[in-house]
Amino acid sequence: MKKLALIAVIFGLLGFGSVHAQEFTLKSDDLSGQLTMTQVFSGFGCTGKNISPSLEWMNAPKDTKSFAFTVYDPDAPTGSGWWHWVVFDIPSDTNELKTDAGSLQKGLAPKGSVQSVTDFGMPGFGGACPPQGDKPHRYIFTVYALKVEKLGLDEKALPALVGYYLNQNTLAKASLMAYYGR
Numbered sequence: 001m002k003k004l005a006l007i008a009v010i011f012g013l014l015g016f017g018s019v020h021a022q023e024f025t026l027k028s029d030d031l032s033g034q035l036t037m038t039q040v041f042s043g044f045g046c047t048g049k050n051i052s053p054s055l056e057w058m059n060a061p062k063d064t065k066s067f068a069f070t071v072y073d074p075d076a077p078t079g080s081g082w083w084h085w086v087v088f089d090i091p092s093d094t095n096e097l098k099t100d101a102g103s104l105q106k107g108l109a110p111k112g113s114v115q116s117v118t119d120f121g122m123p124g125f126g127g128a129c130p131p132q133g134d135k136p137h138r139y140i141f142t143v144y145a146l147k148v149e150k151l152g153l154d155e156k157a158l159p160a161l162v163g164y165y166l167n168q169n170t171l172a173k174a175s176l177m178a179y180y181g182r
Contacts (some may be wrong), residue, residue: 002163008149022059026143026174030054030099035139035180041120041129046182049128052102057095057143061171064092064145068166070159075137078119082172083159084139085125086116088151088166101125116157123155128180145172 009048030038030053040048055069068088076082085102090113101108102115102125117170120126130137151157151165 013079022037024057024059024061024143024145024172024174025038025175026055026057026141027051028055028141028176031176031178033178035128035178039127039139040180041127044129045132046127046129048127048129050099050125050127052098052127053141054099055097055141055143055176056172057174060095060145062113063147064152064171065149066090066092066146067094067096068144068151068162069097070118070140070144070163070166071125071144072142073128073137074140075135076119077134082119084118084120084127085172086118086123086157086162087113088116088146088153088160088162089114089149092149114151114153114155114157116153116155116162117159119159130181132182134181136179138177139180140175141177142175144170147171 037048038051039044042048042050067090071085073082090110094110098108104124115123118126146169150168
């Protein structure tokens with residue numbers, strides 16, 4: 001019995017018999033607790049640069065067939081929040097969105113990905129622009145690991161429809177949150 005206990009202790013110390021799965025994680029070198037003028041919208045009374053941040057994810061589930069990405073403001077005074085960026089059909093061999101990938105003109109988004117309509121009424125990244133004097137808003141950046149290669153939607157798909165498809169096909173998701181007020 002003492003030998004079995006000793007073997008169990010040795011295996012425990014060496015890590016045998018236990019699996020330490022890494023969690024699906026999202027990080028950004030461009031984001032911290034507060035958004036900067038780089039990520040603020042240019043329009044609606046805001047004078048930012050409207051540049052999407054760099055985003056990198058790791059440890060996706062092994063069965064991931066594609067990724068999607070959203071930026072959402074639940075504090076927008078609309079009754080339903082505000083979708084700032086919706087990207088899907090990101091190939092499974094991709095693990096990042098480069099700085100300014102939300103600019104359709106620059107073509108920096110991963111090949112094959114689709115940027116669909118946001119609540120600004122157009123595809124691509126639309127930065128933060130809460131109402132003047134409102135409390136700081138939360139901006140939730142989320143990457144989704146999906147069990148399908150394609151959602152079967154195009155750039156005209158509205159955020160709620162994309163969200164429905166995402167929720168039906170998500171294996172895992174990871175988020176970051178930053179604030180902005182003016």
